[in-house]
Amino acid sequence: xxDSSSTHVFQFRPTPARQRERYAFWLFRAATYxxxxxxxxxxxxxxxxxxxxxxxxKAPFINTQFFTAAPESLFVFEWEGQKRSMGFTEFQExxxxxxxxxxxxxxxxxxxSGGIFPCIVGTxxxxxxxxxxxxxxxxxAAIYLNEYARDGHFIRFVRxxxxxxxxxxxxxxxxxxxxxxxxxxxxxxxxxxxxxxxxFMVLPVVITASEESLKAVPKxxxxxxxxxxxxxxxxxRKNVVPYALPGIxxxxxxxxxxxxxxxxxxxxxxxxxxxxxxxxxxxxKPSDFFFQAVMALPYHIYTVSSKIPQNxxxxxxxxxxxxxxxxxxxxxxxxxxxxxxxxRNRHKW
Amino acid sequence: MDSPRPAAPSHFLANKSRVRILxxxxxxxxxxxxxxxxxxxxxxxxxxxxFLFREGIDFFGQNRRNLLTYRQAGLEYxxxxxxxxxxxxxxxxxxxxxxxxxxxxLLAEKKLSLADANTALxxxxxxxxxxxxxxxxxxGLVSDLSDQATAIKTKFLVAEDKKVERLQLLAxxxxxxxxxxxxxxxxxxxxxxxxxxxxxAYREASNELRQKLEAALAAAPTVLVxxxxxxxxxxxxxxxxxxxxxxATQNRLETWDHNRPVPWHQAFxxxxxxxxxxxxxxxxxxxxxxxxxxGSLMVSIVALLIAVPFGVGAAIYINQIATPTxxxxxxxxxxxxxxxxxxxxxxxxxxxxxxALRALSQVTWLFWVPxxxxxxxxxxxxxxxLLALLAVPTIFxxxxxxxNNVPRAFKEASFALGATRLQTVLKIIVPASLSGIxxxxxxxxxxxxxxxxxxxxxxxxxxxxxxxxxxxxxxxxPVHTMTGIIAQExxxxxxxxTHYRALFMVGIVLFFFALAIxxxxxxVVQRYRISIG
Numbered sequence: 001x002x003d004s005s006s007t008h009v010f011q012f013r014p015t016p017a018r019q020r021e022r023y024a025f026w027l028f029r030a031a032t033y034x035x036x037x038x039x040x041x042x043x044x045x046x047x048x049x050x051x052x053x054x055x056x057x058k059a060p061f062i063n064t065q066f067f068t069a070a071p072e073s074l075f076v077f078e079w080e081g082q083k084r085s086m087g088f089t090e091f092q093e094x095x096x097x098x099x100x101x102x103x104x105x106x107x108x109x110x111x112x113s114g115g116i117f118p119c120i121v122g123t124x125x126x127x128x129x130x131x132x133x134x135x136x137x138x139x140x141a142a143i144y145l146n147e148y149a150r151d152g153h154f155i156r157f158v159r160x161x162x163x164x165x166x167x168x169x170x171x172x173x174x175x176x177x178x179x180x181x182x183x184x185x186x187x188x189x190x191x192x193x194x195x196x197x198x199x200f201m202v203l204p205v206v207i208t209a210s211e212e213s214l215k216a217v218p219k220x221x222x223x224x225x226x227x228x229x230x231x232x233x234x235x236x237r238k239n240v241v242p243y244a245l246p247g248i249x250x251x252x253x254x255x256x257x258x259x260x261x262x263x264x265x266x267x268x269x270x271x272x273x274x275x276x277x278x279x280x281x282x283x284x285k286p287s288d289f290f291f292q293a294v295m296a297l298p299y300h301i302y303t304v305s306s307k308i309p310q311n312x313x314x315x316x317x318x319x320x321x322x323x324x325x326x327x328x329x330x331x332x333x334x335x336x337x338x339x340x341x342x343x344r345n346r347h348k349w
Numbered sequence: 350m351d352s353p354r355p356a357a358p359s360h361f362l363a364n365k366s367r368v369r370i371l372x373x374x375x376x377x378x379x380x381x382x383x384x385x386x387x388x389x390x391x392x393x394x395x396x397x398x399x400f401l402f403r404e405g406i407d408f409f410g411q412n413r414r415n416l417l418t419y420r421q422a423g424l425e426y427x428x429x430x431x432x433x434x435x436x437x438x439x440x441x442x443x444x445x446x447x448x449x450x451x452x453x454x455l456l457a458e459k460k461l462s463l464a465d466a467n468t469a470l471x472x473x474x475x476x477x478x479x480x481x482x483x484x485x486x487x488x489g490l491v492s493d494l495s496d497q498a499t500a501i502k503t504k505f506l507v508a509e510d511k512k513v514e515r516l517q518l519l520a521x522x523x524x525x526x527x528x529x530x531x532x533x534x535x536x537x538x539x540x541x542x543x544x545x546x547x548x549x550a551y552r553e554a555s556n557e558l559r560q561k562l563e564a565a566l567a568a569a570p571t572v573l574v575x576x577x578x579x580x581x582x583x584x585x586x587x588x589x590x591x592x593x594x595x596x597a598t599q600n601r602l603e604t605w606d607h608n609r610p611v612p613w614h615q616a617f618x619x620x621x622x623x624x625x626x627x628x629x630x631x632x633x634x635x636x637x638x639x640x641x642x643x644g645s646l647m648v649s650i651v652a653l654l655i656a657v658p659f660g661v662g663a664a665i666y667i668n669q670i671a672t673p674t675x676x677x678x679x680x681x682x683x684x685x686x687x688x689x690x691x692x693x694x695x696x697x698x699x700x701x702x703x704x705a706l707r708a709l710s711q712v713t714w715l716f717w718v719p720x721x722x723x724x725x726x727x728x729x730x731x732x733x734x735l736l737a738l739l740a741v742p743t744i745f746x747x748x749x750x751x752x753n754n755v756p757r758a759f760k761e762a763s764f765a766l767g768a769t770r771l772q773t774v775l776k777i778i779v780p781a782s783l784s785g786i787x788x789x790x791x792x793x794x795x796x797x798x799x800x801x802x803x804x805x806x807x808x809x810x811x812x813x814x815x816x817x818x819x820x821x822x823x824x825x826x827p828v829h830t831m832t833g834i835i836a837q838e839x840x841x842x843x844x845x846x847t848h849y850r851a852l853f854m855v856g857i858v859l860f861f862f863a864l865a866i867x868x869x870x871x872x873v874v875q876r877y878r879i880s881i882g
Contacts, residue, residue: 021771025670031662032671032679035741039686042697042738140386148380149387161391167792167867168397168860169799171832175839175856179400183844200393207390233379261690264801264832268839298692298802305696306806318700326693333688337681 043326050323053316066320069115071274071300074313077106085313087113111274111304112314116321118278122294123328125191125279126270127260130198134255137199138206139248145207146214147236166204170264173201177269189293191279194270198259205255213247214240250343253336261329263298271299273307297325401860405853412636413616415847419633421537421607422502423544427494428633429601430551434491436591437484437558443584444477447577454574472570479568480588483561486554490547497544499631505535537607548602555599559592620854626812626829628838628848636851638858640814644729644828647815648804649797651733651824652740656797657790659737660744664786667745668752669774680749687742694735695806703731703807710825720822727809729824735803740793747792751785752778784877791870795863801832808833831855 056063072088086094090113091106141158149155177197187193217240225235263271272293283289304318373381419425448470455466467474511532518527566588572581623637663683667676703726710721720730755778763773779786809827812834817823835852842849 017769017772021769024771024775025666028662028666028670031659032666035659035663035686035738035745036679036682038738039682039689042689042694045701046693046697137386137389140383141389144380144383144387148383158387158391161394163871164864164867165390165394167795167799167863168394169801169832169863171799171801171835172397172401172856172860172863175404175835175853176397176400178839179404179853180396183404184400203390203393231376233376257688261688261692263690263692264836267836298690301692301696302802302806305692305699310700315700318696322693322696325690329690329693330685330688333685337684341681 043330046319046322046326049315050319050321050326053320054323063320066115067120067324068117070118070276071111071116071317072114074109074112075106076109076313077104079104085113109311109314110308111300112308112317116297116300116317116324118275118295119297119300119321120324121279122271122296123260123298125294126194126198126266126296127256129191129195130202130259131252131256133195133199134202134206134259135248135252138203138252139210141203141207142210142214142248143236143241146211147232147240162204162207165200166208168201170201170262173197174265174268176200177265182269187291189268189270189272190291191270191294192290194266194294197265197269198262201262201265202255202259205258206252209251209254210244210248213244213251216247217243247343250336250339253332253339257329257333257336260332261298263302266296266299267302270294271296273299273303297321297328301325397860401853401857405850405857408620408636408847408850408854409613409616411847411850412619413611413613415634416611416615416619418502418505420609420611422505423494423498423541423607424502424633426541426544426602426605426607427491427498429598429605430487430494431491433555433595433598434484434488436594437487440584440588440591441477441481443587444480447572447580447584448473448477450577450580451573454577469573473572476565476568476570479561479565483558483565487551487558490551490554494544494547495632501535501537501540501544504533504540508533508535541607545605551602552599555595559595562588562592620851624814626834628851634847636847636854638831638855640812641829641831641834641855642858643814644808645798645804645830645832647729647824647828648732648736648808648830649794651729652736652797653790653794655734655737656740656744656793660741660789660793661748661786663741664745664748664752665774665779668749669770669778683742683745686738689738690802691739691800692802692806694739695803698731698735698803698807699727702734703727706731706734719820720825723825725809725825725827727807728827729808729815732804732808733824735807736797736800739800739803740797743796744789744793747789748782748786751782751789754785755781784873787877788870788874791866791873795866795870798866799832799859799863801836804830805833805836810837831859835859 053066054063055061074085074087075091076083076085078084095104145155145158149158174197177193181187181193181196182189185193221239221243222235225239226232230238270293272295275293275295279289279292279294301318301321304314304321308314310318371378451470451473452466455461455469456463459466461469511530515527515530515532518524518530566585569581569585572578620636620638622639623635624639625635625637626640627633627635663679667679671679707723707726709715710718710723715721759777759781760773763777768776808830810829810833811827812829815823815826815828819826835855838848839852842852
């Protein structure tokens with residue numbers, strides 16, 4: 001067998017062209033896996049270093065204080081010959097207990113103790129509000145584009161606007177939000193301003209995703225319904241949207257990842273560096289809820305990575321926050337990608 | 350036919366009576382409602398334009414007043430003389446550089462001890478001192494004049510503020526209080542007398558400077574290192590050039606007139622071509638976009654130079670070469686990278702990548718790389734690397750789409766003619782999808798140039814045009830960017846100030862940049878699409 005095949009006419013013979021091909025393919029392969037490696041490296045670093053803040057060795061294995069407390073300053077001082085570090089409240093108690101400590105000179109690091117609970121709450125509020133607005137506007141627009149509109153100047157114009165809106169830099173959305181909502185409408189730094197700014201930013205994503213899902217509903221569904229005498233609206237309500245809805249929602253999750261991950265648009269519309277009260281505390285009237293600034297995870301990361309020094313005391317909160325935020329956004333994105341693949345396989349009309 | 354048909358039960362009949370709202374049936378109203386929502390994206394785009402211009406357009410008027418004050422208060426006059434001292438400072442830097450080179454040579458090549466080397470350079474040092482000290486009288490003038498001009502400017506600005514205050518009081522109907530506001534009118538002619546009166550003294554000082562420099566040059570020592578002789582000659586030439594500018598400076602001072610109007614276009618050209626962005630300064634604010642624009646472009650170019658080979662290479666690999674299993678795994682993974690929030694990437698740059706790159710640059714056997722070693726850990730390169738990672742998923746996804754759209758027949762025909770897979774990929778598939786790939790790269794550029802957090806955290810935030818004489822090493826210098834400056838300064842400026850408006854102008858520039866990139870990307874796809882016949 002070996003002897004006969006070695007002289008076979010169709011036997012593989014290395015030629016210079018094939019050799020070059022192999023090298024070139026390895027080059028392409030290397031490019032691909034370098035990208036993945038870089039991505040994995042960043043995830044790995046943040047997760048590896050952040051894990052020590054987020055998890056702990058003893059039950060319940062999760063650092064609950066980090067998730068439930070508000071940020072505090074960290075005080076580092078020398079006490080009885082050894083370095084001690086504690087958060088602001090703890091330090092106050094410590095001073096009350098040890099009168100000798102009153103005159104202590106301590107180095108302070110802002111934000112470096114406590115937790116990030118208000119930031120998580122703020123981010124969730126921003127995401128829920130802006131996605132509600134964006135879904136409402138986006139799905140309606142997609143229904144119009146896919147169900148009602150006939151190709152014409154108006155539709156081409158709308159599509160052009162959507163395409164261009166998708167390319168506008170996020171910081172320009174921030175400027176626009178500041179100029180219109182914060183300044184012109186006089187809402188100040190507020191949840192409402194942040195909601196609208198973020199909603200407008202993510203609108204193209206939602207519209208495109210919704211339109212794709214609506215397109216995937218077979219034409220026969222509509223024709224069958226119309227043939228039975230249903231009106232256009234009845235058809236859309238009963239026979240189109242329900243089948244497109246899972247697709248709309250899963251694709252829109254990608255929009256959520258975008259909304260949660262952006263910093264620039266909320267920097268001057270909704271986010272503040274530090275705020276003592278939680279959003280539902282001390283409201284003079286219910287409408288004040290919408291007109292308050294909030295803390296947000298991305299802005300908090302910006303604050304702790306640019307406004308305080310990098311050292312052993314600040315690293316834990318920096319990496320911890322980054323870890324939580326990355327896990328949150330990556331989790332959302334992962335869900336979206338998995339669900340989408342799942343959906344593609346399931347619905348084959 | 351004649352037997353009457355039994356009437357259909359009423360609930361089978363469609364309800365013919367339609368409610369009309371504003372002359373529309375319910376179905377029409379619903380259609381209009383949805384159409385209105387489709388309109389939102391147009392409205393938002395229009396609103397963005399309107400509000401950017403609403404806040405930004407006043408910049409030109411305010412900047413013109415800013416420039417007018419600069420002239421009227423005599424700051425411009427002082428800056429003429431100041432530029433002379435600055436040019437002189439450049440000369441002294443050249444001399445000290447020359448001394449350092451000689452010292453290094455003496456220490457390294459001649460193996461002299463430091464003390465001996467310094468003694469050997471004693472004659473050069475007296476020469477350097479002569480050159481350095483020559484400027485003293487002019488510098489003294491400048492510092493006196495600066496104080497005077499600042500005083501005039503402050504006086505003028507206070508008076509302007511008072512005027513605004515009075516107008517506000519009048520608007521509020523408080524006439525008595527308004528009358529009580531004392532406004533000092535600034536008589537620029539009188540105020541500027543002492544300033545312009547300095548001219549004879551300046552002439553003297555400038556003459557003295559020239560004589561001293563010429564004397565120093567005449568007595569210039571020969572450099573101890575023959576290789577540096579050409580530098581000494583260059584220095585002599587530079588000094589002569591410098592002296593030759595004196596009459597021009599004097600002429601500018603003599604013909605200077607604080608009443609000369611500032612033309613309108615100067616407020617515009619000062620922004621578009623201004624090489625300085627200097628705010629909240631005690632002397633004079635400048636709003637020139639060039640350093641920011643150059644910073645943004647440099648960072649984007651570096652990012653694209655890294656991202657394009659990787660993104661397009663990966664797209665080719667996944668679309669043409671990889672096995673289906675690899676495809677199923679790699680495609681979502683690269684899409685997943687785009688989910689990393691930019692602020693986390695920025696933090697990664699500050700905390701890890703910046704230090705890693707700096708450590709890498711200080712490895713001795715890598716010194717041949719241009720720009721290495723560097724000391725600033727946050728620079729164009731750091732930001733560019735991170736932005737490349739942001740741009741890769743965009744470029745990859747779109748380029749892969751473009752490759753996917755190439756008809757199978759192209760590939761099959763190529764194989765049938767005996768081409769290898771590599772030949773098919775490089776000579777058939779890639780050229781056929783080139784327009785799509787180019788538009789992918791352009792959209793990647795749009796993504797990168799509009800990115801804020803990474804450049805804000807990692808580009809180094811030094812507002813200056815990088816020194817291009819460093820060649821390729823320019824990428825290791827810190828810069829500031831258009832997006833970065835908006836994010837950094839927007840929170841701190843008083844609303845309505847010139848600075849605030851300038852930031853909106855930068856926003857307008859960014860906005861139109863993004864629109865232009867989008868437009869070009871679309872045109873490329875439309876125009877150069879291959880005909881699939």
